[in-house]
Amino acid sequence: MPKVTFKDDDLTVECEQGANLRDVAQNEGASIPFGCEQGICGTCLSRVPAGDENLSDMEDQEKETLAAMGAEPGERLICQCRVEGDVTLESAH
Ligand code: FES
Structure with a gap:
């Protein structure tokens, strides 16, 4: 099973x-x-x-939303991701 690491926690x-x-x-x-929770507000932005390759492709x-926020490469909206393999997340700010 995939492992998800939340570094901040x-x-x-x-x-x-x-x-x-x-x-x-x-x-x-x-x-x-x-x-x-719909990929619009940007609240869930994380690094x-x-x-990263183990998360579902971006819709x-x-x-x-990422473009509008000026998000950096390697940042995702967590509410929009499915887990396909091991992944590590941390706060974007
Ligand atoms: S919760 Fe709004 S973009 Fe993820």
Whole structure:
């Protein structure tokens, strides 16, 4: 099973292949904040220092929001990601 590491919380958990990353974060009590949960508000923006390739590809909505926010490469909207393999997340700010 894929492992998800939340660096800010010093927390590593396992989840189902294809799991919604927002669900994993919320169910495990990670400190990533969420707002709209639809890839619009940008509240859940996080840096992905490792395993970016193991997250689902970006949909247009996420790309639009990241561009509007001036997000850096390697940052994702966690509410829009599915987990396909091991990944590490940390706060973007
Ligand atoms: S919670 Fe709004 S973009 Fe993820």
